[in-house]
Each structure stands twice: as structure tokens, then as C-alpha cells.
Amino acid sequence: MYVAHVGDSRCYLIRAGQISQLTRDHSLLNDYLLVMPDMSAEQQAELPKNVITRALGMQDSVTVDLVPAQPKVGDRFLLCSDGLSGMVTDEEICDIVTEAGDDLDLAAKRLIECANEHGGEDNCTVVLVGITG
Secondary structure, rough: OEEEOOOOOEEEEEOOOEEEEOOOOEHHHHHHHHHOOOOOOOHHHOOOOOOOOOOOOOOOOOOOOEEEEEOOOEEEEEEEEEEHHOOOOHHHHHHHHHHOOOOHHHHHHHHHHHHHHOOOOOOEEEEEOOOOO
């Protein structure tokens, strides 16, 4: 399986109670970190957090990242906007999805509720995909 990605919406893999971010935000901060991985926290704080460097519609053509994944039974793939990832920690996301078990609708509703409880500063989109046998 491949995840095609542009922008700052994310794809996470939740497997066996662990979460990993499969995509990399196409942001000014992350672009700087690619070329200057030893940037101090102070230097990072000087950069704007919400500047997107790659997104659909910005130019006539765009480079799309392809991230390979090897799905296993029981995996949960979360596709979400920064309205979720900017408001809810990865650990909270993992806990909510893991606790919901096979009820992906419940997990999605709880993720959105959690983002709203933390301030709900942006639109929040959540798609959960479960891998079954």
C-alpha cells in the first residue's frame, strides 16, 4: 500500500497500541529541519508554524510524496487535518483509537470531540481505515 501525500494533513499508523506518523508535513519549519537538523528550539520558535510549502492548487504541478506501508490485520490508518493533529497529541490519538477497538465511527467522533475540547481552533477532518482479515 502507498500513502500519497501533499501538504500538512497527516497519515498515522496505529498498530498494537503504538502510533507512528507516516507522512511529513510540507511546512517551512520541516523544510528548514531537513537541511539544518540541529536547529535549536529557539531558532525553530522564530519560524512561523503554519506556512505550507507544498499543497494542491499552489502551482500548476506539485511533487507528491509516496510513503510505502505494509498493512497488517488489526492496523488502523488515520488520515486527518491539522485541526486534529494540531490540537491533540499523538499519545491521545493513539489512546482514543485503541480504546475504541473495532468501532471506528466511535473513535472518529471521540477524536473530533477531543480536538474541540482542546480549543477546536481549526477545521477537523478525520478518516479511519481498519485492516481486517
